[in-house]
Amino acid sequence: xxxxxxxxxxxxxxxxxxxxxxxxxxxxxxxxxxxxxxxxxxxxxxxxxxxxxxxxxxxxxxxxxxxxxxxxxxxxxxxxxxxxxxxxxxxxxxxxxxxxxxxxxxxxxxxxxxxxxxxxxxxxxxxxxxxxxxxxxxxxxxxxxxxxxxxxxxxxxxxxxxxxxxxxxxxxxxxxxxxxxxxxxxxxxxxxxxxxxxxxxxxxxxxxxxxxxxxxxxxxxxxxxxxxxxxxxxxxxxxxxxxxxxxxxxxxxxxxxxxxxxxxxxxxxxxxxxxxxxxxxxxxxxxxxxxxxxxxxxxxxxxxxxxxxxxxxxxxxxx
Amino acid sequence: xxxxxxxxxxxxxxxxxxxxxxxxxxxxxxxxxxxxxxxxxxxxxxxxxxxxxxxxxxxxxxxxxxxxxxxxxxxxxxxxxxxxxxxxxxxxxxxxxxxxxxxxxxxxxxxxxxxxxxxxxxxxxxxxxxxxxxxxxxxxxxxxxxxxxxxxxxxxxxxxxxxxxxxxxxxxxxxxxxxxxxxxxxxxxxxxxxxxxxxxxxxxxxxxxxxxxxxxxxxxxxxxxxxxxxxxxxxxxxxxxxxxxxxxxxxxxxxxxxxxxxxxxxxxxxxxxxxxxxxxxxxxxxxxxxxxxxxxxxxxxxxxxxxxxxxxxxxxxxxxxxxxxxxxxx
Numbered sequence: 001x002x003x004x005x006x007x008x009x010x011x012x013x014x015x016x017x018x019x020x021x022x023x024x025x026x027x028x029x030x031x032x033x034x035x036x037x038x039x040x041x042x043x044x045x046x047x048x049x050x051x052x053x054x055x056x057x058x059x060x061x062x063x064x065x066x067x068x069x070x071x072x073x074x075x076x077x078x079x080x081x082x083x084x085x086x087x088x089x090x091x092x093x094x095x096x097x098x099x100x101x102x103x104x105x106x107x108x109x110x111x112x113x114x115x116x117x118x119x120x121x122x123x124x125x126x127x128x129x130x131x132x133x134x135x136x137x138x139x140x141x142x143x144x145x146x147x148x149x150x151x152x153x154x155x156x157x158x159x160x161x162x163x164x165x166x167x168x169x170x171x172x173x174x175x176x177x178x179x180x181x182x183x184x185x186x187x188x189x190x191x192x193x194x195x196x197x198x199x200x201x202x203x204x205x206x207x208x209x210x211x212x213x214x215x216x217x218x219x220x221x222x223x224x225x226x227x228x229x230x231x232x233x234x235x236x237x238x239x240x241x242x243x244x245x246x247x248x249x250x251x252x253x254x255x256x257x258x259x260x261x262x263x264x265x266x267x268x269x270x271x272x273x274x275x276x277x278x279x280x281x282x283x284x285x286x287x288x289x290x291x292x293x294x295x296x297x298x299x300x301x302x303x304x305x306x307x308x309x310x311x312x313x314x315x316x317x318x319x
Numbered sequence: 320x321x322x323x324x325x326x327x328x329x330x331x332x333x334x335x336x337x338x339x340x341x342x343x344x345x346x347x348x349x350x351x352x353x354x355x356x357x358x359x360x361x362x363x364x365x366x367x368x369x370x371x372x373x374x375x376x377x378x379x380x381x382x383x384x385x386x387x388x389x390x391x392x393x394x395x396x397x398x399x400x401x402x403x404x405x406x407x408x409x410x411x412x413x414x415x416x417x418x419x420x421x422x423x424x425x426x427x428x429x430x431x432x433x434x435x436x437x438x439x440x441x442x443x444x445x446x447x448x449x450x451x452x453x454x455x456x457x458x459x460x461x462x463x464x465x466x467x468x469x470x471x472x473x474x475x476x477x478x479x480x481x482x483x484x485x486x487x488x489x490x491x492x493x494x495x496x497x498x499x500x501x502x503x504x505x506x507x508x509x510x511x512x513x514x515x516x517x518x519x520x521x522x523x524x525x526x527x528x529x530x531x532x533x534x535x536x537x538x539x540x541x542x543x544x545x546x547x548x549x550x551x552x553x554x555x556x557x558x559x560x561x562x563x564x565x566x567x568x569x570x571x572x573x574x575x576x577x578x579x580x581x582x583x584x585x586x587x588x589x590x591x592x593x594x595x596x597x598x599x600x601x602x603x604x605x606x607x608x609x610x611x612x613x614x615x616x617x618x619x620x621x622x623x624x625x626x627x628x629x630x631x632x633x634x635x636x637x638x639x640x641x642x643x644x645x646x647x648x649x
Binding site: 048049154156157184185186187188189190192193211212213214215217218240241251252253254255256257258259260261262263264271272273274275 | 363364461463477479480507508509510511512513515534535536537538539540541542543560561564574575576578579580581582583584587588589590591593594
């Protein structure tokens with residue numbers, strides 16, 4: 001059953017004035033993104049900085065207004081929702097950010113932080129306190145931690161607090177925007193396993209955004225690869241390594257250094273250069289200036305996202 | 320087989336004297352690097368790997384203090400030579416590249432001016448020749464249109480480009496030892512792959528010794544010849560890259576390798592607990608509270624780093640017990 005559907009979503013920002021040019025440029029952060037997410041499913045969204053993955057996450061939870069396109073929740077369009085309906089959406093969609101500390105108010109106790117969304121939605125005081133204790137236990141903290149302040153916790157524990165708060169209103173969809181990227185290596189696995197366990201227990205859906213392919217692959221059912229505001233490939237996670245066909249997906253996979261010294265022979269980087277400025281995306285296929293397989297048609301015509309296998313969509317003239 | 324080390328660090332200790340107490344950021348660290356080899360210094364944030372780098376170049380400022388140790392480079396102990404001589408050594412013989420390149424570049428000078436300046440100040444070449452060499456270096460580091468780049472200011476460059484400019488600046492002096500502190504951490508993987516490949520090539524061509532400081536085990540596996548794993552200010556394991564990844568001995572190294580997501584890997588086994596606070600470290604092994612293999616003997620004094628096999632050392636009481644034959648060699 002489809003929980004979330006995104007159709008041709010677009011977000012353009014008025015960019016900075018150019019350093020040399022006098023005119024304002026449009027930054028095409030998200031430029032026509034379409035995907036669907038089933039209930040209980042985790043869609044991983046990978047891409048490098050500036051590909052628009054975070055913007056997409058913020059659009060989905062309606063923290064930002066799209067320039068064009070539609071977002072549907074269980075078949076109903078939510079793009080235009082305001083006021084009471086938007087408030088209702090806040091209960092159903094939650095977001096967890098990368099920086100676990102700056103999203104917690106340092107002057108409030110952990111209990112007060114987790115309780116706030118419950119109070120906002122009119123849950124009675126006694127019930128709220130029970131829920132806080134429950135939520136803290138759920139994320140692997142102690143009920144007694146409710147009386148402490150955020151600074152008394154480490155980065156990993158603070159991310160647990162953020163997760164507890166996000167789950168307070170029993171949301172259907174949680175957008176996780178780089179939830180483990182700022183954590184220590186030894187703590188990342190704790191949080192990844194926590195997120196995975198919670199999903200199974202609570203039948204949550206995640207939109208899991210990260211630049212870390214291995215982390216995405218670990219948690220996701222399907223993986224979407226983004227490049228310069230567009231999805232270039234979507235495929236089942238178990239096939240990511242063996243089935244990915246887009247030259248950019250393959251380049252990403254090859255660029256990730258595997259923690260195995262025996263695999264390093266012959267792993268030369270396949271793409272050169274950096275992601276172009278999203279204010280000035282190249283004509284044709286957006287990846288063509290860096291693509292080792294680019295031909296004439298790639299410089300002129302933009303490929304469309306088309307089905308190439310079971311649950312496998314690809315945006316490439318070749319491959 | 321192995322040649323004489325170009326850099327030798329013995330018993331280096333750097334403490335920070337704060338109002339809250341003494342932070343033992345680096346505690347009796349010893350290691351060496353051979354010419355043309357790359358040593359990966361791995362550890363999590365706060366384990367003391369960056370302070371180790373700064374201590375080697377004597378860049379520690381109060382409240383920090385280098386308590387003891389020796390840093391041998393070219394027959395000189397860098398911790399003992401006079402400041403004037405130290406300035407000569409820094410840059411020319413040993414160079415450091417930081418993670419954040421924006422703070423290390425002068426914002427009001429063009430890239431070309433800064434690069435040429437660096438080359439001219441360390442070598443007797445003309446300005447034109449210095450600029451030509453700078454362009455060549457930028458090109459070799461995979462930077463597009465280096466001629467144009469020379470005329471730009473740091474703020475006009477992306478993070479990846481700035482990082483490569485810093486690398487070019489450090490390499491332009493052809494140092495014997497390059498210390499790179501998380502040089503690719505803030506960068507995209509496709510850019511990281513290019514920089515790492517370039518670094519490897521330069522190392523091989525110039526016979527430079529590199530100390531690569533990182534928390535990324537993937538980067539270490541891809542780059543290092545030797546690996547030193549740090550935890551709470553001390554090296555807990557040291558060995559060749561194959562030893563560390565194939566036969567990790569210290570429980571921390573083993574746990575760390577199990578906890579890192581890999582493509583296609585099914586289960587992650589997290590390390591329990593939290594990284595230690597360096598303030599008031601216990602007298603026993605710092606990993607004890609998180610160690611799945613902890614035993615009563617671990618509550619005794621802190622284990623020393625000792626040989627457990629050829630080119631392999633670890634600091635753990637349990638290892639000496641479980642393989643006495645290997646541990647007893649020292």
